[in-house]
Amino acid sequence: MKRRQFLIQSSLAAMTAIASHQLPSQSMPIYKQYKSYKSWESDNTFLQGINAPVFEEVEITNLKISGNIPEELQGMYVRNGPNPMFKPSSYNYPIEGDGMLHGVYFNNGEVSYKNRWIQTRGLAYEMFEGKELKELKFKNYANTNIISHGDKLLALYEIGLPYEVNKNLETIGKWDFNHQLEQAMTAHPKIDTHTGELHFYRYSFFNTPYLHYYVADSNNKIIRELPIEIPQPTMIHDMAITENYIIFFNCPLVFSMTDARNNNIPFVWQQEQGTTIILVDRHDFERQPTYLKTNAFWTWHFLNSFETDNQLFIDFIAYPTIQSESNWESMLTHQSNLRRLTINLETHQMDFEDLDDRFVELPTLNQNYLGKAYQFGYTPYYDSELSSRKKIPNLSPSLIQYDLVNKTNKIHQFKPGCYGGEAAFIPSTKGQSELDGYVVTFVYNENTNTSDFVIIDPRNFESEPIATVHLPVRVPGGFHGNWISNV
Numbered sequence: 001m002k003r004r005q006f007l008i009q010s011s012l013a014a015m016t017a018i019a020s021h022q023l024p025s026q027s028m029p030i031y032k033q034y035k036s037y038k039s040w041e042s043d044n045t046f047l048q049g050i051n052a053p054v055f056e057e058v059e060i061t062n063l064k065i066s067g068n069i070p071e072e073l074q075g076m077y078v079r080n081g082p083n084p085m086f087k088p089s090s091y092n093y094p095i096e097g098d099g100m101l102h103g104v105y106f107n108n109g110e111v112s113y114k115n116r117w118i119q120t121r122g123l124a125y126e127m128f129e130g131k132e133l134k135e136l137k138f139k140n141y142a143n144t145n146i147i148s149h150g151d152k153l154l155a156l157y158e159i160g161l162p163y164e165v166n167k168n169l170e171t172i173g174k175w176d177f178n179h180q181l182e183q184a185m186t187a188h189p190k191i192d193t194h195t196g197e198l199h200f201y202r203y204s205f206f207n208t209p210y211l212h213y214y215v216a217d218s219n220n221k222i223i224r225e226l227p228i229e230i231p232q233p234t235m236i237h238d239m240a241i242t243e244n245y246i247i248f249f250n251c252p253l254v255f256s257m258t259d260a261r262n263n264n265i266p267f268v269w270q271q272e273q274g275t276t277i278i279l280v281d282r283h284d285f286e287r288q289p290t291y292l293k294t295n296a297f298w299t300w301h302f303l304n305s306f307e308t309d310n311q312l313f314i315d316f317i318a319y320p321t322i323q324s325e326s327n328w329e330s331m332l333t334h335q336s337n338l339r340r341l342t343i344n345l346e347t348h349q350m351d352f353e354d355l356d357d358r359f360v361e362l363p364t365l366n367q368n369y370l371g372k373a374y375q376f377g378y379t380p381y382y383d384s385e386l387s388s389r390k391k392i393p394n395l396s397p398s399l400i401q402y403d404l405v406n407k408t409n410k411i412h413q414f415k416p417g418c419y420g421g422e423a424a425f426i427p428s429t430k431g432q433s434e435l436d437g438y439v440v441t442f443v444y445n446e447n448t449n450t451s452d453f454v455i456i457d458p459r460n461f462e463s464e465p466i467a468t469v470h471l472p473v474r475v476p477g478g479f480h481g482n483w484i485s486n487v
């Protein structure tokens with residue numbers, strides 16, 4: 001059968017798979033929509049178990065709930081992550097894989113779930129051809145994060161422009177801030193909850209200056225732009241923000257055209273270059289940024305940063321170097337931990353302190369405390385012994401709640417065979433304290449091959465979730481998600 005003919009027949013088969021039916025019992029989940037795509041299997045360790053992609057797009061209402069959903073939870077939690085539609089000939093985790101959004105909707109105690117691929121231009125080409133197109137260099141997978149700002153919901157990938165989606169997770173198209181943004185936008189912008197401003201950056205491989213910092217107002221109009229000189233094009237995955245500073249860690253992961261041409265990860269680790277801390281004055285763009293050099297280390301993510309007196313505190317997840325190979329052995333030898341950098345703003349003396357030695361990633365906090373003195377942070381704990389035994393990376397059997405003031409922590413342990421991901425903190429609309437709210441995450445159950453969505457009380461972090469939404473489907477491991485109120 002010719003490919004085009006096959007595609008047409010596949011599309012027809014997919015169309016007929018769309019079903020809308022009521023099940024007899026209201027206690028059963030109702031599949032409002034179901035669309036199945038051609039499945040495949042891979043021996044790549046990042047495409048198995050919890051990380052294996054799903055091949056169905058579904059909408060399921062009337063989900064089974066254990067416990068009680070808090071009344072004030074009105075809105076949606078949505079999370080992004082890689083979910084390659086076509087079998088890849090090679091797979092570089094965590095860079096590649098078509099973005100898929102997973103949304104959990106809360107409406108007066110009723111809970112529904114929906115997942116959708118982000119219909120990027122690259123994915124459209126591949127759907128037309130019915131296979132992976134390896135020649136698509138620098139494909140924008142839109143797979144890393146999803147944020148709500150102004151009237152936009154944006155799926156983000158740091159080497160491409162954002163893709164706008166609607167609250168039904170349907171793709172609208174690329175968003176370039178009305179032609180104000182070129183090329184790309186970080187997947188980790190920061191929203192100042194007081195001003196409503198969106199702070200972000202883009203890095204460039206080809207044009208100097210290689211780094212640009214932007215501020216957009218609450219209507220997504222870019223109102224400030226600052227080019228920042230850095231010596232080489234480097235990958236910068238996240239930024240930190242305080243009342244007066246924007247902070248970049250320029251780690252020596254340097255873009256290499258040779259490696260890009262050879263189809264490998266297009267970056268080279270240059271240990272001898274060290275890591276440079278860049279402090280940008282948020283309010284005075286005429287002032288030159290401060291560049292502080294230190295020994296090389298790598299970070300993907302910041303937990304938070306804040307200022308007191310003449311000190312800057314920056315909490316982040318530290319790696320000795322970047323994980324250079326996309327395999328689980330490499331991941332196990334490149335473990336990360338929570339670290340604090342304290343900078344004296346007068347003398348520029350830097351002091352690093354390990355706040356914990358456990359392997360953690362994907363740190364989050366109550367966003368109302370972003371950039372301010374804070375007490376609590378949340379991370380999945382990655383059990384490397386378990387991952388090693390099962391030969392599956394990123395197995396997180398528990399969440400950690402760090403108390404950074406008292407230097408203590410609490411553990412929320414999932415049931416045996418259950419693994420969580422990044423936690424989101426949903427601030428309570430009623431409360432004033434940092435612990436007033438809910439900690440939520442998807443939890444994959446390897447015994448049932450389905451996922452739950454759990455709602456944990458931050459004040460009773462070690463206790464059972466106050467509510468669990470049971471999905472009849474699996475949500476693969478992913479990256480970043482956010483809560484959006486009053487959808």
Ligand SMILES: [Fe+2]
Pocket residue numbers: 144187188237300301479480
């Ligand atoms: Fe990230």
